Amino acid sequence: MDFNFTQDQLLFRDSARDFLRGEITPERVRALWESGHDESLWGQLTELGLVGITVPEEHGGLGMSEVDFVLLAEECGYVALPAPLVHTALVAAPALVDIGGELAASWLPRIAGGEARVAVGTGPAQPLLVEDADRAQLILLERAGALHALDPADLTLRRNDSMDGSRRLFTVEGADEGADEGAAVADAPAIAAALNRGGLGCAAQALGLAQRMLDLAVAYTAERKQFGKPVGSFQAVKHHMANVAVKLEYARAPVYRASWSLAKDHPDAARHVSHAKLAACEAAALAAKNCIQAHGAMGYTWEVDLHLYMKKAWALAGAWGDTGFHKQRISNALFEDDAPLGAGATF
Amino acid sequence: MELKFSPEDEHFRKEIADWLAEHLVGEFAAIRFRGGPGDEHMYPEERKAWEQELAAGGWTCIGWPEAFGGRGASIEQQVIFHEEYARAGGPGRMGHIGETLTGPTLIAFGSDEQRERFLPGIRAGTRFWCQGYSEPSAGSDLANVKTKAVFDEASQRWLISGQKVWTSLAHESDHCFVIARTDPDSVGHRGLGFFLLDMDQPGITVRPIEQMTGTSEFNEVFFDEAHCGAGDIVGAPGDGWKVAMGLLGFERGVSTLGQQMLFQNELDDIIREAKRNGAAKDPVIRQRIADAHVGLKIMRYNSMRTLSGNADDGSLQPEAMIYKLYWSTWHRNLGKLAMDVLGPEAEICAAPPYELSRLQSLFLFSRADTIYGGTNQVQRNIIAERALNMPREPRG
Numbered sequence: 001m002d003f004n005f006t007q008d009q010l011l012f013r014d015s016a017r018d019f020l021r022g023e024i025t026p027e028r029v030r031a032l033w034e035s036g037h038d039e040s041l042w043g044q045l046t047e048l049g050l051v052g053i054t055v056p057e058e059h060g061g062l063g064m065s066e067v068d069f070v071l072l073a074e075e076c077g078y079v080a081l082p083a084p085l086v087h088t089a090l091v092a093a094p095a096l097v098d099i100g101g102e103l104a105a106s107w108l109p110r111i112a113g114g115e116a117r118v119a120v121g122t123g124p125a126q127p128l129l130v131e132d133a134d135r136a137q138l139i140l141l142e143r144a145g146a147l148h149a150l151d152p153a154d155l156t157l158r159r160n161d162s163m164d165g166s167r168r169l170f171t172v173e174g175a176d177e178g179a180d181e182g183a184a185v186a187d188a189p190a191i192a193a194a195l196n197r198g199g200l201g202c203a204a205q206a207l208g209l210a211q212r213m214l215d216l217a218v219a220y221t222a223e224r225k226q227f228g229k230p231v232g233s234f235q236a237v238k239h240h241m242a243n244v245a246v247k248l249e250y251a252r253a254p255v256y257r258a259s260w261s262l263a264k265d266h267p268d269a270a271r272h273v274s275h276a277k278l279a280a281c282e283a284a285a286l287a288a289k290n291c292i293q294a295h296g297a298m299g300y301t302w303e304v305d306l307h308l309y310m311k312k313a314w315a316l317a318g319a320w321g322d323t324g325f326h327k328q329r330i331s332n333a334l335f336e337d338d339a340p341l342g343a344g345a346t347f
Numbered sequence: 348m349e350l351k352f353s354p355e356d357e358h359f360r361k362e363i364a365d366w367l368a369e370h371l372v373g374e375f376a377a378i379r380f381r382g383g384p385g386d387e388h389m390y391p392e393e394r395k396a397w398e399q400e401l402a403a404g405g406w407t408c409i410g411w412p413e414a415f416g417g418r419g420a421s422i423e424q425q426v427i428f429h430e431e432y433a434r435a436g437g438p439g440r441m442g443h444i445g446e447t448l449t450g451p452t453l454i455a456f457g458s459d460e461q462r463e464r465f466l467p468g469i470r471a472g473t474r475f476w477c478q479g480y481s482e483p484s485a486g487s488d489l490a491n492v493k494t495k496a497v498f499d500e501a502s503q504r505w506l507i508s509g510q511k512v513w514t515s516l517a518h519e520s521d522h523c524f525v526i527a528r529t530d531p532d533s534v535g536h537r538g539l540g541f542f543l544l545d546m547d548q549p550g551i552t553v554r555p556i557e558q559m560t561g562t563s564e565f566n567e568v569f570f571d572e573a574h575c576g577a578g579d580i581v582g583a584p585g586d587g588w589k590v591a592m593g594l595l596g597f598e599r600g601v602s603t604l605g606q607q608m609l610f611q612n613e614l615d616d617i618i619r620e621a622k623r624n625g626a627a628k629d630p631v632i633r634q635r636i637a638d639a640h641v642g643l644k645i646m647r648y649n650s651m652r653t654l655s656g657n658a659d660d661g662s663l664q665p666e667a668m669i670y671k672l673y674w675s676t677w678h679r680n681l682g683k684l685a686m687d688v689l690g691p692e693a694e695i696c697a698a699p700p701y702e703l704s705r706l707q708s709l710f711l712f713s714r715a716d717t718i719y720g721g722t723n724q725v726q727r728n729i730i731a732e733r734a735l736n737m738p739r740e741p742r743g
């Protein structure tokens with residue numbers, strides 16, 4: 001039993017962190033909200049090997065697992081990365097690996113090389129929204145219980161503006177009628193796996209987002225003075241921050257646990273992802289609530305950066321299965337007649 | 348990262364499970380699942396006998412180093428022990444203060460002579476301990492203790508006078524560790540000593556305090572020139588605070604694992620009850636049970652993570668001691684959930700006079716969780732100032 005990351009995993013995280021915190025400043029996030037052009041950013045991420053991080057080595061990637069990537073996803077959250085790196089590395093590339101065959105052989109090297117992007121559209125929410133569908137050259141879309149490999153040129157994509165200006169979401173039309181059988185490339189297990197990996201990605205980013213909001217609020221309340229003292233010296237403010245710190249710190253282990261379960265195909269991986277997503281998104285939601293309060297009116301402005309992170313946290317809470325979905329997955333399992341009860345069933 | 352038990356650990360699991368299946372029977376069958384939180388006052392004699400049974404099998408103090416009579420069990424093995432113990436319905440451990448607080452404290456800070464004198468009785472399940480920290484004027488502000496310790500040159504003994512309060516299980520204990528002021532002119536955490544006292548002496552009077560459960564688990568303890576030997580102070584006069592705080596560190600270590608297994612049993616009871624009375628069909632109850640389950644998993648994973656060393660991955664320092672705040676809040680919510688699952692039955696006592704069902708005791712007892720061992724408010728102050736480095740509050 002060992003919950004530690006390896007030295008290599010931590011070093012890799014550190015170098016990605018240096019890059020992301022140095023490059024993806026709040027100013028750059030704001031600029032990308034406005035322009036929507038992230039081509040140079042995608043180029044940088046490709047150069048660092050991040051885009052192909054989970055692509056197997058024989059297809060030109062780094063062949064890393066969910067456990068290797070989870071710390072990076074956290075860092076993506078910390079900077080509110082306005083590019084679909086988590087989607088690509090954690091959902092799209094592994095889905096192609098699951099599908100295998102020629103589709104994998106032709107698309108995975110192009111993902112790793114930054115020449116092509118692949119978007120995956122599945123999940124319990126209706127209408128189904130596909131991230132960055134307009135930039136993808138291949139869309140893996142769930143239709144009638146199967147994943148279909150579709151060429152975006154044959155589809156009608158409609159943009160839905162997100163409150164988080166860095167999320168580019170599309171409804172996809174035109175796939176239903178024509179959905180020719182030949183396009184079906186994978187069924188239920190691959191769909192379930194994509195949902196779980198998407199959920200893990202949200203959870204890990206939520207950890208980073210919560211940390212960022214907490215850091216901003218702790219720094220702000222040390223500076224801002226009222227009644228002749230920093231407002232951060234008041235207990236009511238401190239207790240708001242402490243509550244966030246505890247929820248956040250305690251949400252880490254379940255997220256890391258879920259990453260391990262996915263990497264090892266653990267039979268309860270789906271439930272572990274639900275634990276992770278609920279815990280991390282709850283921490284981020286509390287961070288959003290308490291950190292805006294600690295900022296006073298400043299927190300309510302467009303000018304102060306806090307909202308960039310709050311909005312992503314709110315959006316991710318609903319993506320890849322919302323709270324109700326994940327709680328239901330858990331309670332259904334708990335109330336099954338043969339659900340293992342007892343103290344031995346807790347790991 | 349490797350989140351599973353090794354074959355050797357699974358072998359160990361079988362060993363303890365088999366032992367419990369063989370021994371937790373006969374005269375001990377009646378105390379299965381008894382004596383846990385809210386039920387500590389029940390069956391003290393039988394549970395003391397059980398401690399000796401455990402000791403005979405080598406199952407007390409398994410985490411202590413072998414040199415001190417333990418098994419030097421790994422963290423994994425201790426986890427497994429607690430899992431199997433709770434699964435088998437092992438009764439609440441009478442020896443836990445000695446095993447998890449006194450023992451590790453003496454191993455870390457005690458003299459050879461103190462270890463030789465006190466550890467074997469704890470290990471054998473024959474000597475029981477209580478914790479004399481809180482006083483009427485020293486609750487959250489623990490450093491405000493007024494109990495005095497004076498060294499009497501003539502008898503070469505320490506004489507202790509003052510009062511402790513809320514002392515759990517003092518009426519069932521053979522010894523008490525006490526923090527008392529060795530320097531009468533000192534204030535705050537300076538000038539304290541940490542003493543090891545025999546409870547059975549004329550200078551000590553124990554008076555039970557009745558709790559809102561109608562039962563008495565804690566007590567007032569009065570010291571009127573109670574004595575202990577010159578060698579019964581741990582560390583030097585003035586080291587008391589350091590030792591007392593070191594002890595609290597052990598309190599939040601491995602001993603938390605056993606507690607989580609009891610929590611799991613309680614949650615399972617609630618789930619069973621919900622299935623029985625139909626509450627399991629209520630979507631709100633189902634969600635709250637899912638929340639409780641997730642909260643317990645979170646504690647479990649975090650304990651494992653903390654205990655596996657959680658290297659440099661950006662976590663809060665362990666000193667921040669966030670566990671107390673988390674579990675106490677979780678457990679208080681669990682008590683409320685139990686009542687809501689019971690519905691109208693929740694209010695009705697199991698039997699006169701004021702006999703409570705297991706879930707009712709859970710509900711009432713869990714109201715104390717956010718108070719003892721450092722209140723939630725005090726924990727939040729510590730987290731904000733020590734872990735988040737927020738500006739300090741002026742202290743009087």
Ligand SMILES: Cc1cc2nc3c(=O)[nH]c(=O)nc-3n(C[C@H](O)[C@H](O)[C@H](O)COP(=O)(O)OP(=O)(O)OC[C@H]3O[C@@H](n4cnc5c(N)ncnc54)[C@H](O)[C@@H]3O)c2cc1C
Binds near residue numbers: 479480
């Ligand atoms: C069931 C139970 C068993 C116990 N067993 C033992 C035992 O075996 N041995 C032992 O030594 N003690 C024991 N205790 C005592 C326990 O440790 C104290 O109750 C606890 O430390 C709180 O002290 P207090 O009760 O005096 O509350 P107070 O310190 O009087 O606190 C009252 C209220 O004021 C708040 N408060 C106080 N200071 C601050 C501050 N600085 N900032 C914000 N809020 C503050 C508290 O949070 C609380 O809400 C036990 C208590 C209980 C309930």
